[in-house]
Amino acid sequence: MNSKLNPIGIIHSPYATKESSPIQGAFCPDGIGKVEIFPEYEEGLKDIETFSHIILLYRFDRAGEVKLVRPTFLDDEPHGIFASRHPCRPNGLGITVVKLLKRTDNLLEVSGIDVLDKTPLIDLKPYVKRFDCFPEADEGWVALKKERPKPSGRE
Amino acid sequence: MNSKLNPIGIIHSPYATKESSPIQGAFCPDGIGKVEIFPEYEEGLKDIETFSHIILLYRFDRAGEVKLVRPTFLDDEPHGIFASRHPCRPNGLGITVVKLLKRTDNLLEVSGIDVLDKTPLIDLKPYVKRFDCFPEADEGWVALKKERPKPSGRE
Numbered sequence: 001m002n003s004k005l006n007p008i009g010i011i012h013s014p015y016a017t018k019e020s021s022p023i024q025g026a027f028c029p030d031g032i033g034k035v036e037i038f039p040e041y042e043e044g045l046k047d048i049e050t051f052s053h054i055i056l057l058y059r060f061d062r063a064g065e066v067k068l069v070r071p072t073f074l075d076d077e078p079h080g081i082f083a084s085r086h087p088c089r090p091n092g093l094g095i096t097v098v099k100l101l102k103r104t105d106n107l108l109e110v111s112g113i114d115v116l117d118k119t120p121l122i123d124l125k126p127y128v129k130r131f132d133c134f135p136e137a138d139e140g141w142v143a144l145k146k147e148r149p150k151p152s153g154r155e
Numbered sequence: 156m157n158s159k160l161n162p163i164g165i166i167h168s169p170y171a172t173k174e175s176s177p178i179q180g181a182f183c184p185d186g187i188g189k190v191e192i193f194p195e196y197e198e199g200l201k202d203i204e205t206f207s208h209i210i211l212l213y214r215f216d217r218a219g220e221v222k223l224v225r226p227t228f229l230d231d232e233p234h235g236i237f238a239s240r241h242p243c244r245p246n247g248l249g250i251t252v253v254k255l256l257k258r259t260d261n262l263l264e265v266s267g268i269d270v271l272d273k274t275p276l277i278d279l280k281p282y283v284k285r286f287d288c289f290p291e292a293d294e295g296w297v298a299l300k301k302e303r304p305k306p307s308g309r310e
Contacts, residue, residue: 004159008237008245037237041245044223046235050295057212057248068199080201082163082192082279085286090163090196091277093212095250097287122246124237129292131240132252137284140205 007120008044009037009106011058013113018062019150022114033098033113035121042106045124049103053127054110056096059120060087074145083140097127162275163199164192164261166213168268173217174305177269188253188268190276197261200279204258208282209265211251214275215242229300238295252282 013033015021022028035056037045048054065088069078072086081089098110108124168188170176177183190211192200203209220243224233227241236244253265263279 005246041223041237044236044245045238046224046233047238047296048235050293051238052291052293052295053289055250057246057250068196069201078201080203081199082196083200083202083206083281085280085283089278090199091160091212093248093278095210095212095280097289123244123248125240125250126238126295126297127289127292128240128294128297129290130294130297133288133290133292134208134252134282135284135288135290136207137282137288138205138207139283139285140207140281141202142281142283142285 005059005122007059007122008041008124009035009121011035011056011113011115011119011121013115013117013119015115016117018116021116028114029112031111031113033110035108035110035124037106037108037124039106045103045106048100048108048126051100051126053097054100054108055125055127055132056098056115056121057123057125058094058115059122060092060094061120062116063087063092066090073150074142076151079141093122160214160277162214162277163196163279164190164276166190166211166268166270166274166276168270168272168274170270171272173271176271183269184267186266186268188265190263190265190279192261192263192279194261200258200261203255203263203281206255206281208252209255209263210280210282210287211253211270211276212278212280213249213270214277215247215249216275217271218242218247221245228305229297231306234296248277
């Protein structure tokens with residue numbers, strides 16, 4: 001088993017710094033980005049344009065120190081890293097669902113992006129309601145938290 | 156950037172072979188599994204029990220050869236690997252949403268599991284409706300495909 005990751009592309013976004021990126025793409029549905037798939041993987045995009053939403057799996061390549069319990073951007077109370085979507089996590093991988101607006105060859109224009117500019121893309125999967133949509137889900141501790149400015153200085 | 160993955164746990168499921176595992180957990184909501192988090196990461200589970208659903212990120216550690224375009228379990232027509240949830244994919248990572256039934260220390264009992272027994276767990280994230288639930292999503296080529304037995308001999 002090869003456990004080393006090789007990026008399949010790169011995500012271009014309007015967010016050059018952690019401070020400027022939204023806490024989650026859902027809080028910023030109009031954020032437009034471009035997902036560039038490296039030419040050697042372009043063939044694997046066949047039929048991607050039949051989906052309206054896609055799942056991006058990417059590296060948090062500028063994340064700081066991993067702590068198993070910490071305050072998050074949404075809450076000053078500490079939560080377990082696996083009960084949070086915080087970027088500083090073991091294995092440093094992020095998941096975001098974005099809307100697919102347009103495909104031009106190996107470039108996908110998407111909205112609802114929340115990642116930093118030049119984030120390495122590890123995988124791309126179609127979002128399939130039957131597999132991924134659970135309207136009955138309970139949002140846990142996040143339920144009562146509203147979007148807010150990122151607390152200053154918080155990693 | 157460390158791009159090597161270190162499992163944070165292991166997934167126990169009723170499915171010992173590829174042939175016996177469902178195509179997707181959503182097709183088999185009663186499949187019960189246990190997610191074991193290694194003791195050194197247990198602290199990171201704090202507050203996970205406040206969520207009803209969790210996202211498992213794992214290695215397809217028994218997947219075969221990667222092909223960028225191939226027929227899938229759901230369709231005999233070939234599709235791009237990034238327009239499919241097929242396990243034989245670059246970087247070999249899978250994503251499944253499961254229902255969290257119960258936590259006992261470092262063990263999470265879940266339903267709707269579709270992975271092979273002893274699958275290495277790479278990350279665990281809370282499923283948050285505001286970030287992950289898109290009822291308006293178009294299922295693309297998958298929309299007309301019904302669950303069926305896995306085609307014999309198909310990787």
